[in-house]
Amino acid sequence: MKKLPVKFRNDSIRGWCVYEIYNQMLKNRNIWVxxxxxxxxxxxxxxxxxxDRFINVGAAEQSMMGLAVGLALQNKIPFVYSITPFLLYRPFETIRNYLHHEKIPVKLIGVARNKDYEEEGISHWAEEDKQVMSIFTNxxxxxxxxxxxxxxxxxEMVKNKKPYYINLQREKGDTVKSNKKVK
Incomplete structure (x- = not known):
């Protein structure tokens, strides 16, 4: 694979994910982050x-998911990007009711696996995401x-009208808000 353009700075899986979303946003005005x-x-x-297509809801995970569902119902393609526990565990009911049961095509991007953010404490750990997502067969x-x-x-996520969840592992060199680097 070619090198990530310099302006994206983060040559990790997360960096490539955001780079691809950016490229898709250039082509499709219905994509939101x-x-x-x-x-x-x-x-x-x-x-x-x-x-106009980027929203930071702050520490309001249920509202974040509700907003994404509303955008999807308006034929937009919402990508919801957050640390895995905040993405899955706090807005669990909305994911269950709307993404799983109603099949609303929201695209979830969970950042971090297992204890990738170990230094941030248990609230940032994502040790159960595979088990949680296994109940959401839709x-x-x-x-x-x-x-x-x-x-x-x-x-694929942009093209398909179904809900998705992807999990991105933290890699060596990725930083967190405390600017600690993964060893």
């Missing part, structure tokens, strides 16, 4: 270049391992 008070550095260019769930895989997956 919603985040829950994180991802600033990796999402900076989306926030700058698409301010949500396409994936755990991509490579940059190439995540790039293709974003294209």
């Amino acid at each position: 919603i985040t829950g008070d994180l991802g600033y550095h990796v999402l900076d260019l989306i926030r700058r270049d698409f301010p 949500i396409e769930s994936r755990w991509p391992e490579t940059k190439e895989e995540v790039s293709q997956l974003i294209k």
